[in-house]
Amino acid sequence: MEDVFNQVPCLIFSVSEEGTLLSINEAACNHLGYVKQELEGKKAETIFTLPTRIFQETHLFPLLKMQGKAEEIYITLLTKGGEYLPVLVNATQKKSNNHTVTFYAGIVVHNRKK
Template identity: 30%
Template sequence: MNLFDQLPCAVLHTDDDGKIIQMNAELLRILGPASPVRPGALMDQLLPPASRIFLQTHVWPMLLREGAAREIYLHLRAGDATRIPVMVNASRGSDGAHPGYTWVLFVARERSLFEADLIKARNRAEAGTRALEVNDHFTHAIADLSGRALAFLDLSTHCHFSNARFAALLGDHRANLEHGAWPALIEPGSRAIHKAALEQALTGAAPSSAALTVALAGRPAWSVRYLSSRSKAGILDGCFLVEQRHIATL
C-alpha cells in the first residue's frame, strides 16, 4: 500500500493537462465500484457538468497563475450518478515520479445540507415578502374602494396606514403626519375632544356614537370616529380612524 492509500481523505494526482496519474483508495471508495474513472482518465470525468465548467473556468486558471487553490467547493459524480459535495485543495507538486498537481478532497455533506437549508429559508422569506406585498396591495385596494377616509393609528397615535381618500382630505398636512402624532394636526379648538376620543379607543372602551369634526388649517371639514383595534391574540394595538360623513366635499 502506497502513501496515498494510507491517507484518510480522498487524494488524486494529475498531470498539467488534468489527466489522472494516481487515485487513492479513499477516493475510489467515495466514488463507488460502479465508477468507470481510473488513472489515465481526465479529471473532468469525475465531475458533473456544473463543477466541470467551474474547474475549467476558475480552478485551472488559478492553479496556473498561483500554483495553488484553497477551499474550492465542487461536486463529484459517483458511480451511481449521485452528486457528492467536496471541498478541494490543490497545489503544484509531484507524487515522487510525476510533476503535476496534487488534489485533496474532503466530503462536505453537512455544508451542502446547511446551504440547502439556507436556500429554503431564503425562498420562504421571499415567498413571505411577496405574500405581504400582495396583502398590502389588496388591503389598500379594498380601503380605497370603501369611499371613506380610513387610517390606522398605533398606541402613540402615529399613522401606519391610510387610504387615498384620507390622503386627499389631509392635502399638504399628510407630510406632517409622517413625522408626528395625529392630534397635533388638528386645530387647537377641537384638539382636546379628539385626544379624549382617541384615549377612549386606545384603552378599549366602548366608542362614542357621536362623530367628531376634523378641522385642519386650510382644508374642508369632515367627521370621524375612532374604533379600537386588537391583534389576533386580542391585544389592543391601536385604533382605526374612520370617516363618517362628508361635511364638505373636495
C-alpha cells in the same frame, strides 16, 4: 509511501494537463464507488461533474497559474452510480518534464449547508 497515500482518510488524486487521472487513492475510490483500476488512466471527466469542469477551466486553473495553489474550493464529483459527491478541496499544480499535473486533496462535505 504508497501505503500512506492509500490509508489517509481524505480524497487524493492527480490529473494530467490532458485531463487524464494519473493517480487516485483508496478513500477517493471508495467514496466514488470505483476500484483504482477503473479510474487510473481514464479521463477525469469520469468523476468531474459538468459544473466542476466548467469551474476548473474558468476559475480554478487560472488561480493555480497565478498563485500555484487553491484552498477550500467546493466542487462536486460524480460517483459510479451517478450521484453528486460534494467535496472541499485544496489543489496545486506542478510542472514536471514539461508537463503540468494538478494535485487535489479533499474531504467530503455532505453537511456543508449547515
